[in-house]
Amino acid sequence: MGEYTLAAFVEKTRQNEREHDYFELEKPQMLEINLNNQFVWTKNGSMVGYVGNIKFEREGMLSGGLGNLLKKTLTGEGAKLMKASGTGRLYVADSGKKVQILKLEGESICVNGNDILAHDQTIKNEITMLKSIAGMMSGGLFQVRLTGNGHVAISTHGDPLTLLVKPGEPVFTDPNATVAWSGNLKPELKTNVSFKSLLGRGSGEEFQMMFQGEGWVLIQPYEEVYFQQK
Structure with a gap:
């Protein structure tokens, strides 16, 4: 029964x-x-522990701040990042979601703004909004384009799936289940009238993101709603 001793537990779960x-x-x-x-940028509220000399500064949405339109549209902690600088080991997490680490080598990816956990200082970020979705969806309104050489960490509910987008074979996804996609793709919003008629107004399935061209889309087995519009 030694496997259940306190010493065994500490050994099993230690860093x-x-x-x-x-x-x-x-x-x-x-x-x-x-x-x-x-220094690195981390999702606001994601720090769960650290060892060493690390300073935290709360910032606006990413390093560039938000435009007036986005300030009016977005609310909640998911719309902000925190700057962590210094020397030491920093531990971050996001509501028990799985963490995926990506190393960009001059590439670009687009990520749902709520699913960015961290990125290092060498990565350039650019905030955009899917204007066609604004006012229609309760979440997934903004995306962040990350470009450069360096590390990015994103979070997903469960194990994600990558769908390949091929010429002439568009991929359709639920906006609330869409995590990231290759930087060359520009999604469009499609409305499914039959779903809207069947399920009534306000159901997420009536809207889909359509990806055309050549690239990939990352989805998660969960429909994540980030905030409620007022």
Whole structure:
């Protein structure tokens, strides 16, 4: 019965001292960021622990702030990032969601604004809004284009699935289940009138994002609603 002792529990769940990559998965739902006199952007409220000398500064939505339209449209903690700087080990998580680490090598990706957990200081971010969705959906209104060389961490409910977009074979997704897509794709909003008639107003299935061209789309097995419009 030694496996249930307190010492065994601590040993089983303790941090991994052998690995010290810049971004690394400490647990499937927890990201460890090893800072060495540098800074990263992390989702506001995502810090669950740290060791060392790290300073936190709350910022607006990403490093560039929000335009007036987005300020009026978006609310909630998911619309903000926090700057963490210094030296030490920083642990971040997002409501038990699984963490996916991506290393960009001069590429661009677009990510649902609520699903960005962290990105390092070398990544350029640009906020855009799917204007055709504004006023129609209760979530998923804005996206962030991330470009450059460096690490990005995104969060997903459960194990995500990547759908390949091929010429002449468009991919349709639920906006609330869409996490990220390749930077060359520009999604369009499609309205399914039959779904709207069957399910009534306000049901998410009546709207779909359509991706055309060549690339990929990342979806999760969960429809995530980020805030309620007033």
